[in-house]
Amino acid sequence: MSLKNSDLQYYDGNILRLSSEKRKEYHAQVDNLIAELRKHITVNSDLKVKKVVKAGSFAKFTILKKTAEDDIDVDVVFYIDGKNIDDTTLDNLNDLIYSLLTKIYPTKAVEDFEIQRRAATVTFVKSGISVDIVPVIQDESNPNHGWQYDLKSKERNLTCAPCHIQFIQDRKNSDKHYRTLVRMAKRWKNFACPPGLKSFHIELILAYLQDRDGPTQNIEQRFREFLGFIAQSELNKRIDFPENSAKTEKYFSDPVVIIDPANHENNVASRITPNEKEQIVNIALKAWETANYASVEDDIDIWKEVFGNKFKIKD
Template identity: 90%
Template sequence: MSLTNSDLQYYDGNVLRLPSEKRTEYHAQVDNLITELRKHITSNSDLKIAKVVKAGSFAKYTILKKTVDDPIDVDIVFYISNKNVDDSTLDNLNDLIYTLLTKIYPTKAVEDFEIQRRAATVTFVKSGLSVDVVPVIQDAQEPNHGWQYDLKTKEKNLTCAPCHIQFIRDRKNSDKHYRTLVRMAKRWKNFACPPGLKSFHLELILAYLQDRDGPTQNIEQRFREFLGFIAQSELNERIDFPENSAKVQKYFSDPVVIIDPANHENNVASRITIEEKEQIVKIALQAWETANYASVEDDNDIWKEIFGNKFKIKD
């Protein structure tokens, strides 16, 4: 059965979207962490914190309600000023933040803390919230930009958390259904588990389709077009944005190319391997075929093959 916009807005509002009261709860928990970490960094190092930005899906309002399949992750970006961008500086930042987090929360289990490639993570078991603390060295010329360090590859990458938030806000302002589509795509990703595909990739693919085809008129149709784009293009099409139009286009040889709208020299999909790409396309093709079939059949249970058993369009 073809789903109306009202059907999918009901699904989004009642099943997918993070409730406002939970958002308030998580804000308070994150604000407390930021306050404590600021104090500990100031007391235990010579680092100067220029600003802290809440980032990621939480800040973009594309985050999903917590379920077994849908964890709650919040990114907070600490901008460090007056520091040189060198490997030792950035490497030590992650170690320092990890150590300070363990001091701030001394009663937490060791497994609740983790050093990842670009962040130090702390998980709060009771609320289910995971917070990634991302240190960046602020660019003196462009204060919203900062250099991020990958512990595995040792590569530096220029990022801009406020730019990413504004990018999503601009697409939402141009298309009132954009965030609903992003949450639907994330639910499909978390249910189908295409390897290597990240939430940010989904946000950018949907933004690319919006830039190309205009604002969404029919949510179900655009969602099917999203799956169809991945399946038919096989992710061989370069994905880029008007934000980069005035800049010199950089060539990338990676299997999948999705250009960062805040940094034209960064391919945000560079980690996706050829094998992962093939699996993503295969999974998207299966979902696309299922969605097309569900659209003409009078059986909502077919949509559960895409979104899981919690899919519903009415009480």
């Protein structure tokens, strides 16, 4: 059956979107972590924290409420003064954060500490949220920008957490349905599990469609267009944004190219492999065909093949 905007707004508001009460709870937990870690960094190292920014889906209001399939991940970016930073400090930065986290939190308070390629992650037992502590070396010429270092490749990438938050806010301001669509697409991703496809990729693909086609009039139709774009383009089309229009276009040879709206020299999809690309396209094609069929059939259960068994549009 074809779904009205009100149907999908009900689904988003009652099933997908994180409640304001839970948001306040998570904010308090993250704020406490920030305060403690900032204090410990100052006391136990020569590093100077210039500022801290909550980032990612949590800060963009595109995060899903926690379920068995939908995790709560909060990114916290620590901007570090780069004046006295050397290679040794960079190599040990995540190790330092990891060691400080283990001092701050007793083992009974967390279920896991993990060092990843660009962050140290702590997962809290009671709330179940995971917090990624992302250290960046602040760019002195542009305080909102910072250099993020990959522990494995040793490559560095210029990032801007406030810019990404503003990018999503700008799209939401231009299209009141944008965040609803992002959450719907993320629910499909978490249900269908296309390998290599990240939440940020989804946000950017939907932003690209909005820039190209204008604000959403029909939520269901735009969602089907999102799936159709992936399936029909086979992710061979370069995705870029007006924010980069004044910059010199950089060539990328990666299988999938989605340009960072805050850094025209960064392809945020560079890690998607050819095999992952093929699987993403095939999974999107199947979902697109199912969504098109669901749109014309008088059977709400067909939509559950796209979003999972918790899909509903009324009490």
